[in-house]
Amino acid sequence: MSVEILMPALSPTMEEGTLSKWLVKEGDQVVSGDLIAEIETDKATMEVEAVEDGKIGKLLVEEGDQAIKVNTPIAILLNENEELPNEVKQIIDEKKEKLVTSTFIVTSNDSSEKLKNITPLNYKNITVREALRDAMSEEMRLDNNVFIMGEEVAEYQGAYKVTQGLLDEFGDKRVIDTPITEHGFAGIGVGAAFANLKPIVEFMTFNFAMQAIDQIINSAAKTLYMSGGQMGCPIVFRGPNGAASRVGAQHSHCYASWYAHCPGLKVIAPWSSEDAKGLLKSAIRDPNPIIFLENEVLYGQSFDCPDDENFLIPIGKAKIEKVGSDVTIVAFSIMVGKALEAAKILKDNGIDAEVINLRTLRPLDTETILNSVKKTNRVVTCEEGFPFSGIGAEISAVISENVFDWLDAPVTRVTGKDVPMPYAANLEKLALPQVDDIVNACKKVCYKN
Amino acid sequence: MKKNISKKDININPNLNYDINLLRKLYKKMLLIRRFEEKAGQLYGMGQIGGFCHLYIGQEAVVVGIQSVQIEGDTVVTSYRDHGHMIACDMDSKGVMAELTGRIDGYSRGKGGSMHMFSREKGFFGGHGIVGAQVPIGAGLAFAHKYNSTNNISIAYFGDGAANQGQVYETYNIASLWKLPVIFVIENNEYGMGTSVKRASSGNNLAERGKGYGIKFEIVDGMDVLAVRDASERAAEHCRAGKGPFILEMKTYRYRGHSMSDPANYRTRSEVDQIKKNSDPIENLKQILLKSGVTEDELKLENNKIKETVNEAAIFAQESPEPSIDELFKDITIN
Numbered sequence: 001m002s003v004e005i006l007m008p009a010l011s012p013t014m015e016e017g018t019l020s021k022w023l024v025k026e027g028d029q030v031v032s033g034d035l036i037a038e039i040e041t042d043k044a045t046m047e048v049e050a051v052e053d054g055k056i057g058k059l060l061v062e063e064g065d066q067a068i069k070v071n072t073p074i075a076i077l078l079n080e081n082e083e084l085p086n087e088v089k090q091i092i093d094e095k096k097e098k099l100v101t102s103t104f105i106v107t108s109n110d111s112s113e114k115l116k117n118i119t120p121l122n123y124k125n126i127t128v129r130e131a132l133r134d135a136m137s138e139e140m141r142l143d144n145n146v147f148i149m150g151e152e153v154a155e156y157q158g159a160y161k162v163t164q165g166l167l168d169e170f171g172d173k174r175v176i177d178t179p180i181t182e183h184g185f186a187g188i189g190v191g192a193a194f195a196n197l198k199p200i201v202e203f204m205t206f207n208f209a210m211q212a213i214d215q216i217i218n219s220a221a222k223t224l225y226m227s228g229g230q231m232g233c234p235i236v237f238r239g240p241n242g243a244a245s246r247v248g249a250q251h252s253h254c255y256a257s258w259y260a261h262c263p264g265l266k267v268i269a270p271w272s273s274e275d276a277k278g279l280l281k282s283a284i285r286d287p288n289p290i291i292f293l294e295n296e297v298l299y300g301q302s303f304d305c306p307d308d309e310n311f312l313i314p315i316g317k318a319k320i321e322k323v324g325s326d327v328t329i330v331a332f333s334i335m336v337g338k339a340l341e342a343a344k345i346l347k348d349n350g351i352d353a354e355v356i357n358l359r360t361l362r363p364l365d366t367e368t369i370l371n372s373v374k375k376t377n378r379v380v381t382c383e384e385g386f387p388f389s390g391i392g393a394e395i396s397a398v399i400s401e402n403v404f405d406w407l408d409a410p411v412t413r414v415t416g417k418d419v420p421m422p423y424a425a426n427l428e429k430l431a432l433p434q435v436d437d438i439v440n441a442c443k444k445v446c447y448k449n
Numbered sequence: 450m451k452k453n454i455s456k457k458d459i460n461i462n463p464n465l466n467y468d469i470n471l472l473r474k475l476y477k478k479m480l481l482i483r484r485f486e487e488k489a490g491q492l493y494g495m496g497q498i499g500g501f502c503h504l505y506i507g508q509e510a511v512v513v514g515i516q517s518v519q520i521e522g523d524t525v526v527t528s529y530r531d532h533g534h535m536i537a538c539d540m541d542s543k544g545v546m547a548e549l550t551g552r553i554d555g556y557s558r559g560k561g562g563s564m565h566m567f568s569r570e571k572g573f574f575g576g577h578g579i580v581g582a583q584v585p586i587g588a589g590l591a592f593a594h595k596y597n598s599t600n601n602i603s604i605a606y607f608g609d610g611a612a613n614q615g616q617v618y619e620t621y622n623i624a625s626l627w628k629l630p631v632i633f634v635i636e637n638n639e640y641g642m643g644t645s646v647k648r649a650s651s652g653n654n655l656a657e658r659g660k661g662y663g664i665k666f667e668i669v670d671g672m673d674v675l676a677v678r679d680a681s682e683r684a685a686e687h688c689r690a691g692k693g694p695f696i697l698e699m700k701t702y703r704y705r706g707h708s709m710s711d712p713a714n715y716r717t718r719s720e721v722d723q724i725k726k727n728s729d730p731i732e733n734l735k736q737i738l739l740k741s742g743v744t745e746d747e748l749k750l751e752n753n754k755i756k757e758t759v760n761e762a763a764i765f766a767q768e769s770p771e772p773s774i775d776e777l778f779k780d781i782t783i784n
Contacts, residue, residue, distance in 0.1 A: 147596070173596070179626070184585050184619025191589015191603075194574050195524070197596060218579050219586060226565035228558030229780035231574070263781050287783040
């Protein structure tokens with residue numbers, strides 16, 4: 001009996017991968033444990049072992065094939081002396097056709113199409129991960145005072161491959177591996193920034209930045225004020241924030257409202273590749289301490305991104321991703337994508353939603369929010385974080401204080417549930433805000449249940 | 450613990466291999482710190498200074514001895530017991546005192562207070578209120594010195610209390626690994642607030658803890674400004690030669706309570722008196738100066754000049770206006 005060897009999932013967020021190299025050829029005998037292929041995931045290149053004995057009957061994908069979905073057959077393993085049956089060959093050919101898909105693309109929305117028309121920028125389709133890397137390398141080329149440090153940023157090429165290639169280009173003086181000591185290296189970064197260097201401090205996740213939060217708040221955020229304006233701290237703290245996939249309560253926390261709470265910090269939460277690149281470049285050039293909240297699930301997603309090293313996005317400005325008239329959906333980071341999906345569904349239900357991508361959480365672009373509320377008179381806020389004292393609570397207060405009379409329905413929040421993140425797949429899905437939750441909230445404020 | 454050198458020792462062995470003008474300078478600086486701190490204590494008592502106010506009286510030899518080996522461009526960072534360090538860095542007494550009184554002419558425009566003062570110009574990077582947090586910052590300043598290929602070093606002061614904070618050891622590890630030019634100065638004044646070192650710290654001494662990280666260390670009589678200077682010279686040379694960090698544990702003593710509101714019931718009056726009588730850094734250096742031919746009259750004159758400087762600072766600090774209301778929203782971020 002022949003056995004299909006499937007594309008393995010090699011990380012919690014991996015949905016597809018590249019078969020970078022076959023280590024066996026058709027006709028080779030393999031025993032369980034033999035290396036058969038190298039697969040490039042969203043995080044690393046990994047070797048894959050055979051899990052059964054047999055003869056490689058057929059390689060179903062070619063070296064270099066990209067975007068092979070997890071659980072797709074990649075090879076057929078035969079028993080000794082078994083031949084590949086003809087009907088299997090036929091099926092293989094059909095499957096192979098299907099495998100040749102392009103990289104996962106999140107389709108651009110209306111306003112980015114519009115942007116294309118009004119700005120003479122060239123666009124290229126890149127992942128958020130590549131956008132972040134390009135932002136850093138471009139800024140490092142421009143300014144020798146910019147350097148990056150963090151766990152596994154250099155020789156390992158980044159725990160999530162965001163810093164891939166930086167060590168080769170800039171050397172170990174400027175791309176620096178640290179020990180696993182967040183408190184210590186965050187403080188060293190702050191000291192270096194006080195001395196006018198421009199550190200980018202990568203946290204493997206913002207969950208681990210809790211170890212360093214004293215340095216971020218008490219040293220980086222407050223010292224300018226406490227020194228009467230003398231001690232600027234031009235530093236970027238960046239890394240993935242919020243839920244990834246099935247990693248439990250200690251690795252899934254969204255810290256947006258924690259940092260946005262504190263004067264002295266600027267807090268940025270990009271969604272698309274364009275956001276990631278334009279905002280990270282602005283963050284590196286900014287003379288203030290910046291919290292740059294990325295999202296692990298978004299790293300591998302591709303978007304059209306301006307291909308221009310002078311492209312910057314101003315900090316503190318939101319972007320209307322989709323213009324609408326019936327309800328305003330305010331979102332940031334991964335929730336922008338979900339909000340746009342919800343808007344599509346709502347359109348079929350006769351509700352025209354406007355989607356605001358906040359981009360920056362502090363300073364908050366209240367003007368864009370308030371103007372939209374004056375137009376739609378209804379607001380749904382979306383975030384992955386907990387409801388209590390969240391970003392949505394703040395937006396709701398700002399709206400009440402400024403445009404209360406324009407509201408036709410209570411401001412409604414779609415948030416993560418008020419529980420530590422569970423591990424079980426079904427519970428995790430329930431704990432996280434989903435597209436349907438946004439759709440339902442929008443219907444509710446439009447009184448169209 | 451070797452902490453006392455008596456006047457008798459000095460009489461037997463006055464180390465006079467020092468330039469007399471250097472000794473005069475050290476004396477004047479220590480005396481300025483003491484008089485300044487006495488005045489600050491007085492203003493606190495008058496309600497002119499608010500909040501926490503941690504005086505440096507008794508520990509003057511540490512910062513003055515180390516400062517005497519610093520060169521232009523070296524940087525200093527310390528904790529909240531920081532007035533002495535600022536004066537040692539040649540920051541203006543008036544500006545420091547005006548910050549203590551919370552006035553616009555203070556180094557932080559009245560918005561930092563006793564624990565949070567800075568002078569980029571004088572290489573003084575604070576003034577930090579979180580115990581131990583200044584240690585990685587000091588290493589970060591050293592990182593910048595190295596990154597910029599300068600010959601400068603960073604001096605990171607912390608107390609025996611901070612020596613038990615985890616981030617200190619994270620910093621030791623990285624500083625040693627990356628060979629950062631930083632002197633870690635542990636000002637061991639025997640009490641972390643009200644808890645004696647014996648009750649808070651395991652092991653024989655604090656400096657030795659650097660051993661595990663391969664960091665060289667010395668334990669120094671921090672009441673003897675010349676011993677401090679000698680040890681600092683060795684430490685600074687080590688750092689400037691690119692050999693990585695160095696730890697100096699200064700055995701010192703604070704005469705006053707932890708802060709102005711501390712009655713210091715955890716130690717006896719006689720313990721304090723003994724040290725004042727036998728180990729006072731200023732009095733001991735004075736004896737050396739007198740032995741070296743400096744006259745009582747000259748020292749008296751110096752004392753009067755310093756008193757005048759401090760009085761002027763106190764008047765200035767009380768006459769300087771409070772920050773204007775618009776200062777409330779200034780300097781939160783750089784626009």
